[in-house]
Amino acid sequence: MPKELLLQVSPEIAADAVLLQQYLSKQIKVGVSEIQHVSILKRSIDARQKTIKINLKVRIYLQEEVFQEQSISLPDYQNVAHAHEVIVVGAGPAGLFAALQLIELGLKPIVIERGKDVRGRRRDLKAINRDHIVNEDSNYCFGEGGAGTYSDGKLYTRSKKRGDVTRILELLFAFGATPDILVDAHPHIGTNKLPQIIQDIREKIIECGGQVLFETRVTDIVIKNNEVQGVVTQKRDTIAANKIILATGHSARDIFELLDRKKVLIEAKPFALGVRAEHPQSLIDRIQYSCDYRGEHLPPAPYSIVKQVGGRGMYSFCMCPGGVIAPCATSPGEVVTNGWSPSKRDQATANSGIVIELKLEDFAPFAKFGPLAGMEFQKSIEQKAWHLAGQTQRVPAQRMVDFTQNKVSTTIPTTSYVPGTTSVEMGRVFPGFLSQILREGFTEFGKSMKGYLTNEAILHAPESRTSSPVRIPRDGISLEHLQIKGLYPCGEGAGYAGGIISAAIDGEKCALKIAESLQ
Numbered sequence: 001m002p003k004e005l006l007l008q009v010s011p012e013i014a015a016d017a018v019l020l021q022q023y024l025s026k027q028i029k030v031g032v033s034e035i036q037h038v039s040i041l042k043r044s045i046d047a048r049q050k051t052i053k054i055n056l057k058v059r060i061y062l063q064e065e066v067f068q069e070q071s072i073s074l075p076d077y078q079n080v081a082h083a084h085e086v087i088v089v090g091a092g093p094a095g096l097f098a099a100l101q102l103i104e105l106g107l108k109p110i111v112i113e114r115g116k117d118v119r120g121r122r123r124d125l126k127a128i129n130r131d132h133i134v135n136e137d138s139n140y141c142f143g144e145g146g147a148g149t150y151s152d153g154k155l156y157t158r159s160k161k162r163g164d165v166t167r168i169l170e171l172l173f174a175f176g177a178t179p180d181i182l183v184d185a186h187p188h189i190g191t192n193k194l195p196q197i198i199q200d201i202r203e204k205i206i207e208c209g210g211q212v213l214f215e216t217r218v219t220d221i222v223i224k225n226n227e228v229q230g231v232v233t234q235k236r237d238t239i240a241a242n243k244i245i246l247a248t249g250h251s252a253r254d255i256f257e258l259l260d261r262k263k264v265l266i267e268a269k270p271f272a273l274g275v276r277a278e279h280p281q282s283l284i285d286r287i288q289y290s291c292d293y294r295g296e297h298l299p300p301a302p303y304s305i306v307k308q309v310g311g312r313g314m315y316s317f318c319m320c321p322g323g324v325i326a327p328c329a330t331s332p333g334e335v336v337t338n339g340w341s342p343s344k345r346d347q348a349t350a351n352s353g354i355v356i357e358l359k360l361e362d363f364a365p366f367a368k369f370g371p372l373a374g375m376e377f378q379k380s381i382e383q384k385a386w387h388l389a390g391q392t393q394r395v396p397a398q399r400m401v402d403f404t405q406n407k408v409s410t411t412i413p414t415t416s417y418v419p420g421t422t423s424v425e426m427g428r429v430f431p432g433f434l435s436q437i438l439r440e441g442f443t444e445f446g447k448s449m450k451g452y453l454t455n456e457a458i459l460h461a462p463e464s465r466t467s468s469p470v471r472i473p474r475d476g477i478s479l480e481h482l483q484i485k486g487l488y489p490c491g492e493g494a495g496y497a498g499g500i501i502s503a504a505i506d507g508e509k510c511a512l513k514i515a516e517s518l519q
């Protein structure tokens with residue numbers, strides 16, 4: 001039987017198969033040549049002590065033991081060209097994994113996506129970055145792969161209860177992600193690798209007889225006697241189906257407005273909002289790894305921080321080591337930030353959303369919008385930031401210490417945010433209570449992470465699309481909308497996911513429920 005061991009080794013040993021083999025031979029007292037293969041089953045970094053260690057779980061195969069390379073293959077997808085049709089609106093992680101699951105269950109997905117395929121999308125990302133032009137259907141949030149395509153591709157969820165994370169990781173691996181995602185405690189894929197994986201998923205859907213329609217925006221849902229009958233697109237086509245997975249993401253404001261207009265039950269939902277902070281990566285490395293230089297064997301350090309400030313949680317969100325801040329607006333007249341990293345996370349800066357939990361009562365000034373109050377609150381801040389920064393895709397920016405001291409920054413260095421920044425006192429972007437909590441919170445952060453509170457750090461505003469400002473309520477068991485039969489609110493936009501993995505899991509869950517209901 002191959003031996004399994006839990007061990008702590010130096011980053012140098014963890015990074016070098018030969019050194020690791022030598023180390024293990026001493027541990028288990030066998031000659032190096034007697035070790036046939038070492039499989040790494042789990043890997044995490046322990047940076048709590050002065051000397052950083054890598055935690056490994058390994059399986060050691062000696063020469064006489066049978067070793068077979070781990071093979072994870074795709075499920076046996078069948079051809080569903082003539083099967084029962086299910087409409088999936090949105091080709092984000094929720095929609096794509098719903099489509100794959102439908103195929104596995106013998107149903108035909110028709111995926112309808114307002115944006116372009118991954119290649120076409122790139123031109124529009126360039127336009128928003130360089131020319132400040134926002135395409136309302138093709139941007140960092142909309143298009144093939146959804147909001148996750150041009151991201152850091154972090155593949156972990158805060159909740160462990162949300163279903164089968166391993167299954168999603170294995171599917172991503174089978175579609176081309178590196179095997180590292182199966183062993184790392186905090187796996188990520190990176191912006192440069194995600195598009196190919198997404199494209200391969202789409203090609204599989206089509207190869208199996210499913211349909212994927214790009215540049216096709218759903219503008220109406222046909223509902224009769226509280227049952228769905230299909231959708232209408234901006235091309236004025238009607239596509240019929242009695243089962244619709246609605247996975248349009250947290251930025252599809254037109255879908256929330258449509259549901260509200262049609263008197264389909266939706267609810268305002270609290271979300272979180274704040275700024276995106278950017279530090280030199282070397283500074284974060286120094287804080288997290290307690291060393292002057294992280295060396296060649298440690299990855300750029302991430303950080304995660306939470307504090308209770310003024311009775312609310314203030315926390316880091318979607319931290320991107322070695323990453324870039326992206327312009328994530330989905331309409332002209334607004335600015336929004338978020339972040340991405342390449343697979344190597346090798347950019348010189350580290351960025352993270354630093355956000356504050358909002359409460360439903362914060363949306364009171366927008367009460368007249370009913371369930372859209374939170375969305376209107378969010379929109380108002382994004383539009384204000386756009387005005388204050390000069391009515392382009394430049395964003396308001398301020399040095400961190402200046403912000404805590406209410407001082408407008410006299411200079412803002414060039415940051416990773418390509419459209420550029422305008423020096424603005426952040427207090428003008430947010431309602432007073434939010435600015436106050438952010439100021440106090442950064443001071444608290446500086447006490448926990450020595451060096452974090454510095455004028456080298458630049459705040460960009462706003463970080464406002466952390467999760468959906470609306471929930472589309474569904475039955476806890478059937479996952480159908482509470483009033484509308486055949487409508488399956490799904491993923492982040494409906495309020496049931498908060499990242500790539502949880503959205504993918506929710507997509508699978510909705511597909512399973514549809515298959516069950518058709519039996």
Ligand code: FAD
Nearest residue numbers: 090092094114146147148151153154218249491492499500
């Ligand atoms: P989305 O991904 O938002 O997909 C919804 C899709 O529906 C979109 O493609 C949209 O075009 C389409 N759509 C909308 N309206 C219509 C319509 N009317 N008709 C047709 N199609 C429509 N999460 C992580 O877990 N890790 C990360 O590292 C990470 N980094 C991120 C970085 C950035 C820059 C951004 C923007 C997000 C990041 N996220 C990350 C969040 C993550 O991308 C989302 O949680 C996830 O994509 C949600 O999946 P979804 O399928 O529910 O919705």
